[in-house]
Amino acid sequence: MEKTEAIIIRQVDFSETSRVVTFYTHEFGKVPLLAKGAKRLKGPFESGLDLLSVCDIVFIRKSSGSLGILTESRLKKRFQNTHQELIRLYGGYYLAELLDGLNEEFDPHPGLYKAALQALVRLDDEASLPRLAIILFELALLREIGHLPNFETCLKCERSTQEGAPFAYWVSQGGLLCRRCQTRDYENNRIGLEAVRWLRQLSEPEAIEPERLDEKVLREMNNVTTSAVSYDLGRRPKTLRYLQTLSR
Numbered sequence: 636m637e638k639t640e641a642i643i644i645r646q647v648d649f650s651e652t653s654r655v656v657t658f659y660t661h662e663f664g665k666v667p668l669l670a671k672g673a674k675r676l677k678g679p680f681e682s683g684l685d686l687l688s689v690c691d692i693v694f695i696r697k698s699s700g701s702l703g704i705l706t707e708s709r710l711k712k713r714f715q716n717t718h719q720e721l722i723r724l725y726g727g728y729y730l731a732e733l734l735d736g737l738n739e740e741f742d743p744h745p746g747l748y749k750a751a752l753q754a755l756v757r758l759d760d761e762a763s764l765p766r767l768a769i770i771l772f773e774l775a776l777l778r779e780i781g782h783l784p785n786f787e788t789c790l791k792c793e794r795s796t797q798e799g800a801p802f803a804y805w806v807s808q809g810g811l812l813c814r815r816c817q818t819r820d821y822e823n824n825r826i827g828l829e830a831v832r833w834l835r836q837l838s839e840p841e842a843i844e845p846e847r848l849d850e851k852v853l854r855e856m857n858n859v860t861t862s863a864v865s866y867d868l869g870r871r872p873k874t875l876r877y878l879q880t881l882s883r
């Protein structure tokens with residue numbers, strides 16, 4: 636028996652009455668579990684197993700390769716996303732898709748769990764910027780899985796990124812190119828000094844976030860973080876299309 640706090644990041648039907656629920660847990664990382672009877676109206680998990688809900692769970696861990704079994708789930712917080720802004724709802728789905736896609740099972744990252752929870756709280760809070768909440772989560776995720784881009788120096792000439800804007804993001808190498816080192820292909824994808832400065836600052840754990848950010852800066856930062864995340868995932872996240880439509 637194992638016990639932990641977890642966020643529900645995926646649900647798949649398993650049989651007439653059961654479901655496989657994937658949790659992102661505080662102590663074990665990603666864990667898919669069989670929730671027997673979860674589809675029954677008066678099933679054993681009365682508090683419900685909704686996407687993005689935070690629960691205290693108990694489960695039986697099976698030997699490698701077979702699915703563990705969920706025995707208890709107590710709802711702690713439900714992110715209802717009852718607000719008007721759809722971007723807050725899809726932001727949550729995007730977060731769940733990334734947690735699922737970029738983590739191995741039973742590979743714990745308590746720091747990432749904390750960042751995910753923080754992002755959900757921010758998305759739920761009408762006073763906070765939803766797009767900034769998403770960028771902060773993407774940066775925390777990249778940092779935790781060891782793929783944070785280099786925002787300090789130009790990848791080719793190693794000149795500091797504190798000067799010499801505009802920069803371009805070199806996706807496959809995970810870093811920036813200064814103006815002198817860019818080829819023409821990068822012309823439409825430029826990143827200004829301010830966006831680079833914020834990317835550098837917000838990549839740090841416990842970074843102090845700005846209360847507001849210029850639309851252009853947000854867009855430039857967003858281009859970098861979503862490119863980095865998509866590259867790691869090996870594809871564009873499915874929910875990204877909705878998010879981008881909503882951001883416009």
Ligand SMILES: [Zn+2]
Binds near residue numbers: 791793813
């Ligand atoms: Zn350079």
